[in-house]
Amino acid sequence: MKKLILALTFISVSFLSGESIKSPSGALTLKFFMTPSGQPGYSLTHGEQPVTGKSVLGVLFNDGPGFHTGLKLISADTSTHYEEWNPVWGEVKTIVNHYRELRVKLEQTKDKPAYCFITFRVFDDGIGFRYEFPVQDNLQYFTVKDELTTFNLSGNHKAFWIPGDFDSNEYPYKTTRLSDIDASGGSDFFEISTKSIVGKNVVQTPLMLKTEEGLYINIFEAALKDYPAMNVSVNKDNYELRAVLVPDAVGNKAYLQTPCSTPWRTIIVSDKAEEILSSKLILNLNEPSIIKETDWIKPQKYIGIWWEMHVGKASWNYSDVRNVKLAGFDWSKVQPNGKHGATTERTKYYIDFAAKHGFAGVLVEGWNVGWEDWFGNWKEDVFDFVTPYPDFNVKGLSEYAKAKGVKLIMHHETSASATNYERWIDSAFRFMNYYGYDAVKTGYVGRIIPRGEHHDGQWMVRHYVRVAEKAAAHKIMLNAHEPVRPTGLHRTYPNWLACEAARGNEFNAWSRGNPPEHETILPFTRLMGGPMDYTPGIFQIKMDYYTPGSKFQVHTTLAKQLALYITMYSPLQMAADIPENYDRFPDAFQFIKDVAVDWDDTKILAAEPGDYIVIARKTKGKDEWFIGAITDENSREITVDLSFLGKGAPYNAEIYKDGEDASWDDNPMSYKVEKAVYKTGDKITFRMAKGGGAAVRFSR
């Protein structure tokens, strides 16, 4: 996280209203204004095209006039910033942070005079803005009743959306015009157990949009650390979006203390879909790493005792008793159900497999007591995070793993009982340190405790950050499942390798699953905020393999599962299928063994949300490239230019592609592995089956 170059050029210009600033290249123009009633606002244009028309801003307080009308513009200062910085891990080695900033000072004179700033940062690929509340005499503590931020869109754009929800983001995406959004939910979302759908016209961010004119717009937020997450309501008359914050148990939105800021509200915009995916705007709006020594943070691939539970071969729970009180429960008196996944024996098998095939980590879910009645009871004392089931020898296994050069990955399912987790977390992390675990997967399935709070409200947002900070203090890497959607905080907490926070591959095992287009949308939405632990690599596509008659299946071809290791960026990638299935397809498995997880460079070669994505990435510190190409439910042929390959000798390419008769529904496991030779400037064509994909490794 060393800054290569830090160059700040301040050009302060005071102006009063109606002034505009342009992005460094001039591609974007932001205009700030004050309404006659004293409300601030902005508009944004991309070249000549409007991105947002006049859009008003403001924050309403519970305990004072807040900042929304009757404001006086005191000053407006502009400056230009340029820096390059190196993330601890990432898609590229060096990130350029280049923007022009407009910082306006607004005074509230209704009550005791108080002031705030709105800071706009205008990059060439979008903007971020936030409300800032400095320390001042008349503003120390305040409660946000509502945020009045709007995004006044220019038309009835195509939208890639999921319903606004205070608790879940595990929905499949819908693609409709803004006017056709119906996010009221209903049976269409039955498989999501814990949800709090906001209403018909409210959708989540990141919200991906495409205009009639072909402009791509992404609306989201950055650096959500101490505030609720933002949904947006859609006014179908004028296509104005308005912030809808997640409330707390008593209906308030946020409790703030000066100095403080809201998260950045972001608009990423380009006429090229590829540039949306390559944007580093959200990362740039986050703070640098708080972790000084980062050598213990290791991007990695892992396997785990996990998919076998999803497909019904094994259980998280050790027994089938239905009523467990952890304190004093005598597990030796319980009849095991014979299906428990996390046994010592099975874990050793996974450790052996990881050691043989070069996986750094082995996740074991269901190792700890409490799974018998962990879900659905709004139970507070549900797990203790330190007591293994009788058939899981944590000491023996930690020694066995160490001897094999493999790390066990801890699992802390909280059942959304965050109060309970906070009580145990110090013990749990000490336990991990003691037994040599250096990574944890957390889970928040269920209704939140403190009761009345939501997964995406301020209290839980602070909880997730608190867990990341505590993990960092214990040198533990973090992978959070069912948290709030990430907003680039992995810049600040690089030990926070990944999150789930969207509909992962697991839904394919036991529900109608994820439609073939799902993975072509996620990078434009959920992944804008950070890596996703999507858990790709399922080779056994259809679930009738396990359960005769089952109609459940993964909605991709096998080859597309490989491509996801490239198209779904994460420094933490699971080989999610059970080892036995990898043994059945060793040639395809070779790609998972070979693929890198940390990169010097990334090229978005082709992309259209909902249709296809082709991405090339260069392995960190190595003359090696990978390409992943995926399509939606349509078969597709895409040709891309390989001019990014290094000059000189050609590269040997190992190509993993759909069989000619492959399709996600009829013949998903048909694939071919071919070798070929390519050099820089060559073109390569991917013929992808319906729901298919391709993956290539270039090396020399």
Add this chain to the structure above:
Amino acid sequence: MKKLILALTFISVSFLSGESIKSPSGALTLKFFMTPSGQPGYSLTHGEQPVTGKSVLGVLFNDGPGFHTGLKLISADTSTHYEEWNPVWGEVKTIVNHYRELRVKLEQTKDKPAYCFITFRVFDDGIGFRYEFPVQDNLQYFTVKDELTTFNLSGNHKAFWIPGDFDSNEYPYKTTRLSDIDASGGSDFFEISTKSIVGKNVVQTPLMLKTEEGLYINIFEAALKDYPAMNVSVNKDNYELRAVLVPDAVGNKAYLQTPCSTPWRTIIVSDKAEEILSSKLILNLNEPSIIKETDWIKPQKYIGIWWEMHVGKASWNYSDVRNVKLAGFDWSKVQPNGKHGATTERTKYYIDFAAKHGFAGVLVEGWNVGWEDWFGNWKEDVFDFVTPYPDFNVKGLSEYAKAKGVKLIMHHETSASATNYERWIDSAFRFMNYYGYDAVKTGYVGRIIPRGEHHDGQWMVRHYVRVAEKAAAHKIMLNAHEPVRPTGLHRTYPNWLACEAARGNEFNAWSRGNPPEHETILPFTRLMGGPMDYTPGIFQIKMDYYTPGSKFQVHTTLAKQLALYITMYSPLQMAADIPENYDRFPDAFQFIKDVAVDWDDTKILAAEPGDYIVIARKTKGKDEWFIGAITDENSREITVDLSFLGKGAPYNAEIYKDGEDASWDDNPMSYKVEKAVYKTGDKITFRMAKGGGAAVRFSR
């Protein structure tokens, strides 16, 4: 806590309905019945007098039919229990637990068959009953929507009440007929900052009642550990009381898991007010101590840096900055306000004073950072419990105290941010162990976090118990301020020496205070559940001594302040005034130095709620008796018989009494100390001024 005698005699009798059982002596008769609609109920008579008429029972669930109507009586078993047990500390050395029990099994057949028990225990001085939910196939987890328990009173009794409230019990008592209760609050309760008054007809328990016929009835609960506290609503048409449970953040009452029970609902009844005060029914309904070794638990007197803040001589806060964020705050850069109470120097002065006069502990409030903006902001990260202010040398003081044979008493004000306290509590208790603190005073001033929860709801009830359990694990004694009202849990957790949980002496320092009758009501209400840290011993009665023109004052005479050490039972008694005031009145102070805090025996010599109380207590393990006598706003003469004194040689009595010209308002600090000689069977007459009292030490 060794049981002297344990004798259980089971006499099982099955009967179907309409049967009655009598208390061991036959004084009370409980009748159980089922209504035609299948709802259970009971009635209670004292001799020939009705205590409650037909009173229906039941529990409503959110997630099932619950147990209220359509129930089938399956069985009814009676048994008799007799035991004697010794509390770790208490008002008497040995407690007799003698009751007859009726346990009815009720089946709910509406849904999947489920059953519960209602267990009645009938003592000679009252009854307890509770709902019990054993482990069973069709009942594991359930949510209590409401409890339908009623107490159908026989008439328009006189009631000593405070408003039903989910957050505060710091009200002065009102004495009215049931029909005249108006608990809607309003400006009458302005000085209570955090309150959630339930409504006009809802009052708190313990509710003390007196019938026209002179029967004393006390309605309360015992063993409140995992359930919300009970208020009662008063039906003014028929004088039926009905349980009103404190809701959680989403309006539910309790989350339970079988096996579980509600707290005991208690009715203590006698035609002698004295017998209400001597009842051990609530303690007997609690579970025995969970603490095996109890030698570290020490009833004690203490002084503290505390009253000087209440009277405005000093401040809890070190500085007058208004906006503190603990993490990273640089206290060395802050200007002290010059009034900080908890300085090293002042604490040494208190340690010296304690050592000189034989006090075991010195409480220091305001020692830790965060008091600048601790209240009123619903702030979560308000204290860390381990960081002293720069002018409080915790290491030096802990060594100084140890050298002087005195213990510092820790103070953990949480500002009602229970989540924050739970995060810090392990560190805070380790800090205490490290620096030799063995007692903590906790505080819960303000609105609860988790927001939406209440002081008296299930979540907080569990929190207080969790703190007591954790304290026990660290061998720490606990004194909780602003918790839920106690219900005899000090039997189970004898390290939980005392609670505030009512309107303490402090209100006299800065509000209209506590009326002279206040201390004659508290033993009949709040103290029924356990010791109160009332903080008696204020010698400087009027506050204009500190603040010229102040109208605030303690509403007693000085002599009555001494009597409170006897009439307000607690194993933890503060000498609450500042040492300088004790130096002014060394002869009166001698009583505080002499008075015991643990007792072999207690005699309630005379009592009438709202009017007067005279109690004699025998020092544990010593041939020494004390008497405390107090009156309300009326001067009063009471003569009591000293037949409890030991036979043989007479006792030397040191008598502390009101001066002849004393009265709480005009001349409260007029007192006399006299010596006399009394022997068993003598009579002693106390002439008490308005708001006055008397205290005597008998020794030989």
